[in-house]
Amino acid sequence: MGAGAKHRFTFVHRLLATLVHLRHSATHDALACWFDVDRSTITRAIGEVRPLLAERGCTVSPDVRLRALADVVEYLGASGKTGIVDGTEIRVRRAAAGRKDGDRFISGKNKQNAVKSMVVADGEGRVLWCSPTEPGSCADITHARQLGLVKLLADGPTAEILADAGYQGLGAQTGGRVVTPPHRKFKKDAPDWYEEMYERQRKARSSRIRGEHGIAHLKNWRALARHLGRREHASDIVQAVAGPLSHQQTADLIPAQQK
Known part of the structure; x- marks a missing residue:
């Protein structure tokens, strides 16, 4: 636990990017420009956070x-x-x-x-x-x-x-x-x-x-x-x-x- 490289894109920002994507259907490219990260980072973040929101109830x-x-x-x-x-x-x-x-x-x-x-x-x-x-x-x-x-x-x-x-x-x-x-x-x-x-x-x-x-x-x-x-x-x-x-x-x- 805790090993490996640290996330530069914090969990709060990953959560915010996922909610904006769901609410406004913003593209991954647009979110990448907004948060100043690579498009693949946004794709990975949404793929990680979306199941967590689904399990929340x-x-x-x-x-x-x-x-x-x-x-x-x-x-x-x-x-x-x-x-x-x-x-x-x-x-x-x-x-x-x-x-x-x-x-x-x-x-x-x-x-x-x-x-x-x-x-x-x-x-x-x-x-x-x-x-x-x-x-x-x-x-x-x-x-x-x-x-x-x-x-x-x-x-x-x-x-x-x-x-x-x-x-x-x-x-x-x-x-x-x-x-x-x-x-x-x-x-x-x-x-x-x-x-x-x-x-x-x-x-x-x-x-x-x-x-x-x-x-x-x-x-x-x-x-x-x-x-x-x-x-x-x-x-x-x-x-x-x-x-x-x-x-x-x-x-x-x-x-x-x-x-």
Whole structure:
């Protein structure tokens, strides 16, 4: 420990360079000019710091961080808060010609190359957790099942989670703990009484719009507006952005609650 050459580019500067890169999508060349170092130094610094930010987790109080989906479910059950689950897609570059699995990254919704992450937020729109990314062709409900959400909710503490129509079917598998919009029985020529009932049920779940707000705050970081680097780094980037964002949201929320 402590052997070898000392870093001339200090950890504080490496952290700052990584945050600027994630927030504004500044190129490595521009950051190298700013910090007066070589481009390779910036590339190495971002590669070292980004995984550390991803492992940091999301801050929900000064002494509590959520690093896994199991921690989120336990936190929601202990606090009695309602969670909001939604998926978000991040555009990526087209796969190389001739790559066998290139079609897996084409989103069926937006018809573009993308990776997908599941975002969990609370009723205030604060980001609680972001999952590792999956190819864009993966359905939202399939991604949730692969992450073990069904088992965690069925065997874990009582927690209510709001979700959109992409997760219909999880409610029956979790004992009603995942609440989704009702199925529309009449697609054409629906009776007036059914339209009124359907709108009333739909508006009762309208609070899940806060989850969209949480995703919007994530997309304000330019690195998630469109990812131009290697797709293998997308998971670290999503989770690295979620950590500082949740810390900022928690810091803003605590003074508001004290008022």
